[in-house]
Amino acid sequence: MAGLKAGEMRLLTAAGVAALMLAAAPAAFAAESLTVFAAASLKNALDNVNTACEADVGEKATISYAASSALAKQIEEGAPADVFISADLAWMKYLSEKKLTRTDTEVQLLGNRIVLVAPADSTASTEIAPNFDLAKLVGDGKLAMANVDSVPAGKYGKAALEKLGVWASVEGKVAQAENARAALALVSTGEAPVGIVYQTDAAADKKVKIVGTFPEDSHPPIIYPVAQTAESKDAETPAFLKCLQSAKAKALFEEQGFAVLVPPASN
Numbered sequence: 001m002a003g004l005k006a007g008e009m010r011l012l013t014a015a016g017v018a019a020l021m022l023a024a025a026p027a028a029f030a031a032e033s034l035t036v037f038a039a040a041s042l043k044n045a046l047d048n049v050n051t052a053c054e055a056d057v058g059e060k061a062t063i064s065y066a067a068s069s070a071l072a073k074q075i076e077e078g079a080p081a082d083v084f085i086s087a088d089l090a091w092m093k094y095l096s097e098k099k100l101t102r103t104d105t106e107v108q109l110l111g112n113r114i115v116l117v118a119p120a121d122s123t124a125s126t127e128i129a130p131n132f133d134l135a136k137l138v139g140d141g142k143l144a145m146a147n148v149d150s151v152p153a154g155k156y157g158k159a160a161l162e163k164l165g166v167w168a169s170v171e172g173k174v175a176q177a178e179n180a181r182a183a184l185a186l187v188s189t190g191e192a193p194v195g196i197v198y199q200t201d202a203a204a205d206k207k208v209k210i211v212g213t214f215p216e217d218s219h220p221p222i223i224y225p226v227a228q229t230a231e232s233k234d235a236e237t238p239a240f241l242k243c244l245q246s247a248k249a250k251a252l253f254e255e256q257g258f259a260v261l262v263p264p265a266s267n
Contacts, residue, residue, distance in 0.1 A: 034061040035080055037071040039087035039224065040179040041112070041153065041198045045256035046085070052252060053243035057236050067179035069150040075100055075198070075229060077185040082232040083240060085109070085224060087198075088152035092225040101227040105241060110224035111259035113199040113216070114156050118206040119190050128164070128212035135169040137194050137211070142175035144186035144195030152222075153180035157196035160218040184208065198222075200257040223261065 034057070038046055043065050054060045061083075064071065068086040072095055075081050084101060086092045089108075095101045118124040124137050134143070146154035154176065161167035164234075177183040181199050187195040188207040195208075202210050225243060228237050243249055247264040254260060 001213035018223055023198050034082055034236050034240060036061045036063045036083040036085065036240070037075060037079070037081040038063055038065055038083075038085040039068045039071075039152065040065045040181040041201055042085060043181065044204045045200065045253050045258060045260050047254045048256075049244065049249045053240065053246070056246075057241050058175050059236055059240045061240060062217050064070075065179075065181075067146065067151040067189055069147075069152075070178070078231075080231070080233070081229050082234045082237045083226065084229055085226045086152070087112075087222070087224055088155070088220075089223055089225055091152070092227060095229075096227070098101070100230050102230055102232075103227070105238075105243075106225055107245065108223050108261050109226045110253060111261050112152065112222040112224070112257075113213055114160060114196055114219065114222065115199045115202050115213045116194055116211045117184070117197055117202045118194050118211050120186060120207050120209050122193065122209065122211075124194060124211050126212050128214055131165045133163070134166045134194075135173070138170055139193060141173070141193040142186070142191075143154040143170050143173050144177060144183040144192035144197075146180045146183045146197075147176045147178065148174065151179055153183065153196070153198060156219045157214075160196075160214045160219060161249060165216075203257045206234050224258075 016166060050061050050063060068088060068091040072091040075084060075095060096103050126132055126137060145157050148154040148158040175186060175192055177186060180201055183195050184197045184201045184205055186192040188205050202208055228241060245262050250260045250264045
């Protein structure tokens with residue numbers, strides 16, 4: 001740590017604060033509470049859905065937001081979650097292969113896009129295409145991304161940059177954050193001149209603007225699956241899963257920019 005420059009320390013601090021704000025401590029949840037582990041990028045939309053579904057479900061869920069990778073590992077280690085919503089298929093598969101989810105309840109619920117963002121007052125502009133000059137936009141700063149090895153938003157972003165032929169030009173300038181919202185915070189606070197986040201994250205923060213949208217064929221499809229965990233103890237879990245697929249949930253997800261991938265179930 002002593003060798004880090006001041007700017008790098010600020011980047012780490014901003015990412016850490018954002019991660020702490022998003023991630024609750026799963027171990028602290030009471031066993032009798034309906035507990036949902038959800039990708040950080042779902043926060044605004046899922047908070048609204050949770051409130052709207054309370055009457056139908058019979059209780060309001062306690063939701064822990066963090067990177068899908070971190071949440072999957074916590075479930076693997078025995079954290080008391082009833083529902084897992086991942087930002088990619090890989091981490092859901094990781095748990096299902098370990099018999100830690102009820103595969104009969106798994107649904108591919110939502111879709112999303114990844115975008116390049118800059119601070120709202122930035123003059124940056126570009127057209128995202130093969131070999132576009134991302135390094136010029138980054139300049140002497142950092143490219144904010146979620147962890148490119150484990151966090152879905154980071155993996156999607158790296159895949160897109162590799163497909164477009166620009167990853168090598170910025171690989172050494174990437175500031176990796178704990179999750180998508182932490183990467184957003186680095187741009188929102190001006191610590192990074194540009195970053196790659198979900199389209200829904202960008203829409204949730206007025207302090208950033210979208211510079212460009214990545215072509216959908218530049219990365220694997222962005223799909224959010226949901227499933228009940230194998231160790232779910234809450235009797236209202238099926239009702240919560242049903243409400244996630246209701247017409248009122250669909251409207252709230254779409255309001256935040258998500259694409260709803262399942263036809264609405266009756267309320």
